[in-house]
Amino acid sequence: MDQLAADRPRTDVGLRPSSYLGLPERFYQRAPLAPVAAPKLIKLNERLATEIGLDPKALASEEGVAILAGNASQPGVTPLALAYAGHQFGQFVPQLGDGRALLIGEAVAAGGRRFDVQLKGSGRTQFSRGADGRAGLGPVLREYVVSEAMAALGIPTARTLAAVSTGETVWRETPQPGAIVARVAASHLRIGTFQYFAARQDEEALRLLADHAIERHYPELRDDPERHLSLLKAVIAAQAQLVARWMLVGFIHGVMNTDNMTISGETIDYGPCAFMDAYHPATVFSSIDARGRYAYANQPNIAVWNLARLAETLLPLIDPDEDKAIEAAKEALSGFQAAYEEPFHAGVRRKLGLATEEPEDLALAADFLNLMAEDGVDFTLAFRALSDDAADDGARTRSLFTSVEDFDAWMARWRARIARESVGAADRAGAMRAVNPKYIPRNHRVEEVIRAAVDRNDFAPFESLVAVLARPFDEQPEHEEYVRPPAPEERVLRTFCGT
DSSP: OOTTGGGSOOOOOSOBOOGGGGSOGGGEEEOOOOOOSSOEEEEEOHHHHHHTTOOHHHHHSHHHHHHHTTSSOOTTOOOEEEOOOEEETTEEESOOOOSSEEEEEEEEOTTSOEEEEEEESBOOOTTOTTOOOBEEHHHHHHHHHHHHHHHHTTOOBOEEEEEEEEEEEEESSSEEEEEEEEEEESOOOBHHHHHHHHHTTOHHHHHHHHHHHHHHHOGGGTTOTTHHHHHHHHHHHHHHHHHHHHHHHTEEOSOOOGGGOBSSOOBOOOSSOEEOSBOOTTOOOBTTOTTOTTOGGGHHHHHHHHHHHHHHHHHHHHOSSHHHHHHHHHHHHTTHHHHHHHHHHHHHHHHTTOSSOOTTHHHHHHHHHHHHHHHTOBHHHHHHHHHHHTTSSOOTTGGGOSOHHHHHHHHHHHHHHHHTSOOOHHHHHHHHHTTSOSOOOOHHHHHHHHHHHHHHOOOHHHHHHHHHHTSTTSOOGGGGGGTSOOOGGGOOOOBOOOO
């Protein structure tokens, strides 16, 4: 490895210095690059690069890949490791920070919207706490597949710009090929970022951070006389909307620690995440969530708990009178339930093909989910089959259930309900297919992709899965195998963070 490579002039891929540099240096560490042996581009998300104002041709060049691998930096851009704290499974850790990530600059899209570009798996930083700062190929491919699937589903998310192999081996339970993922987010500001400074009683830093978050994500609040309370309310609304969208597609984040919850309301950190196959509200996939803290049904409550931690950090900014600040924060947090229920209930009605509202609609939905839980019916298949059944008298959904009599009784109620609307059958079916995906990143398929790449250096399954998931709502008859839920021997019951 040419150790002088990082100092040579590089192709301009379009990266700009991070606006985070406008904050004091206690917010971050200027991090040296940790070059890898033999970087090789696995996949570049060319469309995303163009959308955010980067040059895909330059990124795909040898010099561009060196930047994506952390072997070189864009001229004039300083790589940064960000400081933050966080509650991990309910336990507060006062210093975490980017232990295996580097912010390598910002992309500026048309219209001026800014995006962080961050490398994950790029090596040790001052926040690494003894770890190697690297990532294995499997977690990198998982992040690419799942984050891009979430984007195609219309869920706010960090995106994957590129995956790069390093030519090195990382050691976890077993030796694995090393890799780096370049991800893009509106920012990497977290609830844990605020906790970092609150734990140090650094009110000046909290104020600077809050104003930076407002300028970055909620500029409409900059002249609000109660802007810090309004910031809390805006984050509450964004997170409520986000979690509602997760719930509507059966997504389980797996590690809803406060350091994994963004101020922007984007999904971030795809470690032990998964989409449910068989529906059950207590479903957990994370290998480290022994008590089910982050189970599917717990996600809205955990979001409120996390937001309460954010509210605690903002109290000195909301009002100098602590009692008044606490009351204002409590009132803001009480708005979460309505902010969550409105999009969730509206989404449930759309999933059932209901264009109007009636008092018993939510009971109808709850009873459908209860039947699914009792019979172990696949969440995604059930709603997609119901979409198809809306257009005819087919029995696709019925075939998924073993409690046939109970299902028939429910189906009669649903038929009677949709009959009270003026929407035609074909239009209803089309509307339902537009919100009930046919293709999701099923755990066993993601594992197949990882095994092919890790064991055989075969990336064709990865490419195929990414292409299919880019069109989750479309009929793709040539890819019906991706619809199938796992056979018993294919089930993936635990996923890992890959640290």
